[in-house]
Amino acid sequence: MPMERADRIGTGVSAALHLGVIAWAIFGGAWIKPKPTDPVTMTEVSVMSEADFAAMMAAAPKATPQTSEAPAQPQAAAETAPTPEVTPEPEVTPEPVPQAPAEPAPETAPDLTELTQPTPPAEVTEVPPEMLQPEIVPPVEVPQDTTSPDFSPRPRPKPAPRVAPTPAEAPAPDAKVSETAVAETRPEEAPEPAPVVEPPKEEAAPPEATTEIVTEAMETEDKPQTSAPLSTPRPRSKPAKPAPEKPAEKTETTSAKPASDKPAKPAAAKPAATKPAAGDAVNDALAEAMAGETEGTGGTGRAPSGPPVTAGEKEALIVDVKACWNVGALSSEALRTTVTVRVAMNPDGKPDIKTIKMVGFEGGSEAAAKQAYEAGRRAIVRCGSDGFPLPSEKYDHWREIEIVFNPEKMRMK
Amino acid sequence: MLRIVLAALAAVSLTSAPVLAQQGPLRIEITDGVIEPLPYALPGFVAETADAGKMAADITSVIAADLSGTGLFREIPQSAHIQRFASFETPVSYADWQAINAQALIVGGVAMSGGKVVVKFRLFDIYSGQQLGEGQQLAASAASWRRLAHKVADVIYSRITGESGYFDSRVVFVSESGPKNARAKRLALADYDGAGLQFLTDSSTIVFAPRFSPTGDKVIYTTYETGFPRIKLLDIANVRASLLPEVPGTMTFAPRFSPDGQWVVYSLEQGGNTDLYKMPVNGGAPVRLTNSPAIETAPSFSPDGARIVFESDRSGTQQLYIMPASGGEPTRISFGEGRYGTPVWSPRGDLVAFTKQHAGRFHIGVMRTDGSEERLLTSSFLDEGPTWSPNGRVIMFTRQSAGAEAVSNLYSVDISGRNLKKVDAVGQASDPAWSPLLP
Numbered sequence: 001m002p003m004e005r006a007d008r009i010g011t012g013v014s015a016a017l018h019l020g021v022i023a024w025a026i027f028g029g030a031w032i033k034p035k036p037t038d039p040v041t042m043t044e045v046s047v048m049s050e051a052d053f054a055a056m057m058a059a060a061p062k063a064t065p066q067t068s069e070a071p072a073q074p075q076a077a078a079e080t081a082p083t084p085e086v087t088p089e090p091e092v093t094p095e096p097v098p099q100a101p102a103e104p105a106p107e108t109a110p111d112l113t114e115l116t117q118p119t120p121p122a123e124v125t126e127v128p129p130e131m132l133q134p135e136i137v138p139p140v141e142v143p144q145d146t147t148s149p150d151f152s153p154r155p156r157p158k159p160a161p162r163v164a165p166t167p168a169e170a171p172a173p174d175a176k177v178s179e180t181a182v183a184e185t186r187p188e189e190a191p192e193p194a195p196v197v198e199p200p201k202e203e204a205a206p207p208e209a210t211t212e213i214v215t216e217a218m219e220t221e222d223k224p225q226t227s228a229p230l231s232t233p234r235p236r237s238k239p240a241k242p243a244p245e246k247p248a249e250k251t252e253t254t255s256a257k258p259a260s261d262k263p264a265k266p267a268a269a270k271p272a273a274t275k276p277a278a279g280d281a282v283n284d285a286l287a288e289a290m291a292g293e294t295e296g297t298g299g300t301g302r303a304p305s306g307p308p309v310t311a312g313e314k315e316a317l318i319v320d321v322k323a324c325w326n327v328g329a330l331s332s333e334a335l336r337t338t339v340t341v342r343v344a345m346n347p348d349g350k351p352d353i354k355t356i357k358m359v360g361f362e363g364g365s366e367a368a369a370k371q372a373y374e375a376g377r378r379a380i381v382r383c384g385s386d387g388f389p390l391p392s393e394k395y396d397h398w399r400e401i402e403i404v405f406n407p408e409k410m411r412m413k
Numbered sequence: 414m415l416r417i418v419l420a421a422l423a424a425v426s427l428t429s430a431p432v433l434a435q436q437g438p439l440r441i442e443i444t445d446g447v448i449e450p451l452p453y454a455l456p457g458f459v460a461e462t463a464d465a466g467k468m469a470a471d472i473t474s475v476i477a478a479d480l481s482g483t484g485l486f487r488e489i490p491q492s493a494h495i496q497r498f499a500s501f502e503t504p505v506s507y508a509d510w511q512a513i514n515a516q517a518l519i520v521g522g523v524a525m526s527g528g529k530v531v532v533k534f535r536l537f538d539i540y541s542g543q544q545l546g547e548g549q550q551l552a553a554s555a556a557s558w559r560r561l562a563h564k565v566a567d568v569i570y571s572r573i574t575g576e577s578g579y580f581d582s583r584v585v586f587v588s589e590s591g592p593k594n595a596r597a598k599r600l601a602l603a604d605y606d607g608a609g610l611q612f613l614t615d616s617s618t619i620v621f622a623p624r625f626s627p628t629g630d631k632v633i634y635t636t637y638e639t640g641f642p643r644i645k646l647l648d649i650a651n652v653r654a655s656l657l658p659e660v661p662g663t664m665t666f667a668p669r670f671s672p673d674g675q676w677v678v679y680s681l682e683q684g685g686n687t688d689l690y691k692m693p694v695n696g697g698a699p700v701r702l703t704n705s706p707a708i709e710t711a712p713s714f715s716p717d718g719a720r721i722v723f724e725s726d727r728s729g730t731q732q733l734y735i736m737p738a739s740g741g742e743p744t745r746i747s748f749g750e751g752r753y754g755t756p757v758w759s760p761r762g763d764l765v766a767f768t769k770q771h772a773g774r775f776h777i778g779v780m781r782t783d784g785s786e787e788r789l790l791t792s793s794f795l796d797e798g799p800t801w802s803p804n805g806r807v808i809m810f811t812r813q814s815a816g817a818e819a820v821s822n823l824y825s826v827d828i829s830g831r832n833l834k835k836v837d838a839v840g841q842a843s844d845p846a847w848s849p850l851l852p
Contacts, residue, residue, distance in 0.1 A: 309439055318441050325446030329485040331576035332761075332806070332828070342438060371575035374538070378516060379446070381540045400438035409444050 309390070309397045316389045321403060324383035327375055327410045334371040337364030338406040341376045347395050349387030351380050359402065376405040448831075450487035451516050451573065453480065456498050457491065458521035458532070468530055468558055469523035475562035476519070478606065479580040480569065483807075484832025489515050501533065510539045517545070519569060530558050536569055546572045559608060560851065567850075579802040579850065580605060584809065584836075585623045585632050586823060586845040588612065593819055598843075600634060602649065605802070605847070607823075607838025613652055621844050622667055627674045629848040633657075635666040642666040644679055646694070658696060667710045670694070671738070672718040678702070680710040689723060691738075702740035713757045713765075714738065715782075722746070722756040722765050722782075733767060735782065746784030755798055758782075761805035764828070768797040768810075777810050779828055790830040800847045809836070811843040 327335060344355035356377050361369035380403065390398050455477050460469040480486040495509035501522035510518050521534030533550035537543070549568060553561045560581055567578030588601035588610075597616035600623055603609055613632065614620055623634035632647045639656075642664045647654035657677065659665050668679040671691070678691040681699070687708040692699040703709045707727035714721055715738075722735045725743070731752035734743035747753040751771025758765055762782070769776040769789065775796045780787040795813040802809070806828060812835075813821045821843040823836040836842075 314439070314441055317439075318443060321441070322443045322446050325443055326449055326451060327446050328448040329451040329574050331574045334575050367575055371573075374541070375446075376443075378540045379443075398439040402438040402440040404440070404442040405446075406442055406444045407446070410446055410448065 306394055306396060309394055313389075313391055313394075317398075317401075320383050320388050321379055325375065325379035325405060327407055330371055330375055330407070331368060333364050333368040334375070335407045335410060337368045337372045338362050338404060338408070339369055339372045339376055340402060340404045341373060341380065342400065342402045343380055343384075344400050345388075345390070345395075345398055347392060347399075349384075349390045349392070351384040351388075351401075353381055356380055372405060372407070376403065379405075448829075450481075450485055452487045452489050452514055453517040453519065454489045454494060454510055454513070454515040455480075455491075455519045456494055456496075458523045458534070459498055459501050461501065461522045461524040462526070465523045465525045465530075468525065468555070472523055472530075472532060472558060472562040472565070473521070475559055476566045476569070479563060479566035482606065482834070483570065484827055484834075485570075485574065486517075489513055501535075505537050507537075507539055507542045510537075515539050517569075517573060521565070525555070526552075528555060529553060530555050530561055532561050532565060534565055534569075536572055559604065563604070576806065577804045577850070579804045579807060579847075581851050582803050583629070583848045583851065584800075584823070584839075584845050585613070585625060585848070586839065586842045587621055587623065588839065589821055589841040589843060590616070593817065600632065600647070601839065601842070602632075603839055607836050610839055613647060613649070614654070623844060624669045624846045625848045626670050627672055627849060629851060632846075633668045633670060633677060635668065644668045644677070646677075657692070660699075665690075667712065669713055671714050672716055678712040678714065678721060680712070689721070689740075700740070702736070703743070709734075711755045715758045716760055716762040722758055724754045724756060731770075733765065733784075746780065746782065747787075748784060749787055757799050757801060759801050759805045760803060764805070766799035766801060766808050768799065777808060777826065779808070788830065790826050790828065791824070791833060796824075798844055800845050802847050803850045809845045809847055811845065813843070 340360040342359045344352040358373040458469040458473045460466040496506045518537040524531045531552045535548040536545045538545045563580035566580045570578040582605045587598050591597045599616045600613035618638040620636045623632050635642050636645045644657045644665045645654045664682040676691045681690045689702040689709045690699040709725045712721050712723040733747040733753045733756045736743035755768045756765050764779045776789040777791040777796045778789040794815040799808045799810045809825045812824045823842045826833040
């Protein structure tokens, strides 16, 4: 019996507990849920913000009127103690108070700044590069443009490959095309030497590479030089030997070096004379021609022989001269003036200072040209004192130099 | 016969061919050089009288400072000189000067005679081995010895560069003192190098924008002595100033003389609008030059007096415009980014200097009168107010540093953008205006 009671009691208790738990699970959750929402953010927002806002709102409007009251506060503060409670407010006011009297002073100053200067904000720096550009741009060395024309004809070699592959015997069709172009240059030179020399040359080697590629590119520019280069290049070395003999006869030349250079040209023509050696009359005529040439070389009539000064050699000269061409002290007008200066050179590469002269100018007044000329003259004298880097074997080509001083890239705009 | 003919032809061809091949002189073109100061030698001027020793030394040092200060010349130290001049007539040994790479040599002598200083000098071109120009002799009172030195330097500068000098000139400016928020300003006058500083006004009122008359004997400026900006004309000789007539209820400022000195062009503010006017210096009815709701100010005449360049914000931003001196439709000349102001026409007439504000920086720049070829010469926190040297080669302006301790100083720069330097001798200063060469 007691067991039954205990069982009943136990089941009853457990049933009651289970029912309680179930009831709590069902109804308790619904009751509890709203509770957590109460404490959440509502308290924080309502309590804190209202106080702050209230304080702020109370403080903000007070700030402006306090500026006028502020001066009075120090007096009350000195006498009455309760003021400490108000002290938090004065802490805000002190700032506007000093600002108020300070403002009138700036008000007068702005008037000045508005008239004399635009409002100056200060920050970044980007424009400096703009300042550098105009200066940097000019230095860019386009001077090569001056030499470029020498190389401009190079594009013409391209047509050469077409000619080169064509066999020698296919002339009939190709000849029509090539003849028109070649005939214009050759006929003028060929007809004279043709009867004497050319026959053997045609058989030996219509030097395909030379005639087709080299001459086409070179002839158009160097029509007059085509005859010179053939005879000049080698003769140069020989002239030195005969030189001492002939000058001794003339004894007119002042310096030994120029004298040695003069015979160089006649000697250069000797090889040409050896070719026509077949005929005495021709030899005599050539000898006369040679003699005449030597006699006439005393001045400007002398023809330069040998290979011309190369672009590289010119560039070396340019580099040497420009290193001494100081335009720093020139007037802005002189910097807009291009002057052409001519100077006779000694065989040692040094300029004959007495011969320096201005042969032309453009872009400025005569006074400006004189200043520009003096700067160019100083450049020649200074850097030429040790001799310019010029090939002595080509002296005939640079015995006189004409230098164009163009300050285009140096000028102040 | 045939052979003879052929031989003759061959001979002719051989003789003529080289002539045809004659290329003339070897021709090269130099488009690129160096820009560096021209080295010159300036041996101490010889004291030709016993009492002229110090004067000779002082004059020599001023000449050297003038020439070297341009940035175009570099003095070779006297310790490097090989030849010494015991007399003004000592012949020049060019080789000695070439050896030290001197390109110009200045030899001079100083004598005291009857209370006056007498200076004579010669200039030599070392590499041409000859005298450059003729010798010259100048005399002045002992008190004017600096002007003597400046004049000698002007002559030397002119002979070497081919353009007139600017050493014998003065600068009027606003001298500043005190803290930034209570700065005292007054007009001051000094030599172009800052020497001989003297004040033209006291610091009781704010003054700014002084400008020289074409003859350099008067200064026109803006003063706040009435509480509003007004234009005042000051005679330097007696330091007397008088207000120019004005229309009641207006403010006038930014005055500048016409090249003939007969007119003053200025800005007039009335009812919140600012336009340009001009009036005769000796009094008379003002002539209105512009009429727009925009702010027009900072007018400057062209050297021939035919045109006026000024700044205006009629386009929405501050830009530069040019109009006829009698008024009329202006032409805008500045089109770059940023704001342009305080234009000043070059004495040569070819350039306009200006202040430019862009990207938070201020610049002094120049452009041609058609607005082309704009070049900025300086860049800093605050550069403004350019003024031209009498020869149009140098620009002086105000540079203000940043911060609470900001100070204003005068700076000068060559129009090439080189040789930027501070005019130290005048202390804190702003609003410089360069005078013409002194008579």
